[in-house]
Amino acid sequence: MLFPFSQRSSAISHPAQFSGIRKAAQSSAAPTRSLILRYPAASVQLVWLVPIPKLSPYRALAERVAQQFSSLSPVEAVALAGSQISPFADESSDIDLYVYVMEDIPLEERVGIAAGSPGAEIGNATWEPGDEWIDVATGSAVDVMYRHIRWIEEQLDRVLVRHEASVGYSTCFWYNVLYSQALFDRQGWFAELQRRAGQPYPAELKQAVIAKNYRLLRDTQSSFLHQIELAVQRNDSVSANHRVAAFLASYFDVLFAVNEMPHPGEKRLLQHAAGLPQLPRGFERDVRAVVAAVGCVDVVARVNKLVDGLEGLVGIRSD
Numbered sequence: 209m210l211f212p213f214s215q216r217s218s219a220i221s222h223p224a225q226f227s228g229i230r231k232a233a234q235s236s237a238a239p240t241r242s243l244i245l246r247y248p249a250a251s252v253q254l255v256w257l258v259p260i261p262k263l264s265p266y267r268a269l270a271e272r273v274a275q276q277f278s279s280l281s282p283v284e285a286v287a288l289a290g291s292q293i294s295p296f297a298d299e300s301s302d303i304d305l306y307v308y309v310m311e312d313i314p315l316e317e318r319v320g321i322a323a324g325s326p327g328a329e330i331g332n333a334t335w336e337p338g339d340e341w342i343d344v345a346t347g348s349a350v351d352v353m354y355r356h357i358r359w360i361e362e363q364l365d366r367v368l369v370r371h372e373a374s375v376g377y378s379t380c381f382w383y384n385v386l387y388s389q390a391l392f393d394r395q396g397w398f399a400e401l402q403r404r405a406g407q408p409y410p411a412e413l414k415q416a417v418i419a420k421n422y423r424l425l426r427d428t429q430s431s432f433l434h435q436i437e438l439a440v441q442r443n444d445s446v447s448a449n450h451r452v453a454a455f456l457a458s459y460f461d462v463l464f465a466v467n468e469m470p471h472p473g474e475k476r477l478l479q480h481a482a483g484l485p486q487l488p489r490g491f492e493r494d495v496r497a498v499v500a501a502v503g504c505v506d507v508v509a510r511v512n513k514l515v516d517g518l519e520g521l522v523g524i525r526s527d
Contacts, residue, residue, distance in 0.1 A: 274391035285398035287388035302349035376457030383470035409468035417465035445503035488517025
């Protein structure tokens with residue numbers, strides 16, 4: 209809505225002065241805020257009443273939990289990441305919160321934050337140190353992971369400074385930091401960490417990821433393809449499944465490195481990869497064909513076809 213407060217007949221030829229946004233008084237109608245533009249030379253003031261976006265239940269829950277953690281002295285920052293802030297969130301997506309600490313939070317204080325939640329698992333260290341519970345009000349799953357700030361700084365240094373690759377998932381921590389949303393940042397430490405993470409993909413890192421992972425696909429005696437072949441010969445479907453999963457981990461590591469994009473992690477990889485500028489022809493079809501053939505003789509030919517498609521992007525011919 210647009211309301212001219214006062215106006216002269218002369219034309220407006222001077223730039224507007226933005227005087228800010230202020231929240232309108234609460235009423236039974238949807239809350240709004242006033243966006244005010246003033247043209248002093250023409251004695252014109254324009255006001256837009258802009259609706260205030262309502263927080264989703266997921267975001268409101270994340271901010272409430274982050275506020276609770278912000279009162280604990282060891283906590284330096286709290287960030288929201290994972291599927292909930294990706295373009296691919298759905299009703300099954302949980303709330304992934306990363307709590308960055310200077311020192312460990314006492315377990316009893318962590319219990320207090322999840323108090324009243326059924327089936328809460330506090331002190332779950334299966335993957336990263338963390339806690340999990342179901343929020344009673346929304347029914348949403350909350351997954352909290354704790355990271356020491358020096359540890360995550362080291363993970364960024366590993367890829368952005370030293371350019372060290374892993375066997376699969378080389379740049380996942382970088383992606384996680386880069387695309388997180390800070391909900392609490394006590395002294396600006398997380399903002400600085402994200403600033404560091406915002407640099408272009410280092411050429412040395414790209415070369416390292418490709419060098420470490422591409423040859424493992426089928427070019428060495430211990431390659432994933434060779435291990436898959438042996439598993440098929442033994443009729444060992446469990447081993448074949450394990451090796452196909454490892455093959456795909458390295459395959460996607462190479463694919464994201466070729467496109468100079470950090471690796472988003474193990475979930476929704478086909479959806480993430482669909483937006484990459486460089487993809488092998490028939491990429492999604494061929495990946496799905498490999499997964500469908502696990503434990504079958506056909507899986508070997510399908511893995512070969514998948515590597516053939518990647519070969520042209522990498523610029524390395526297999527022997």
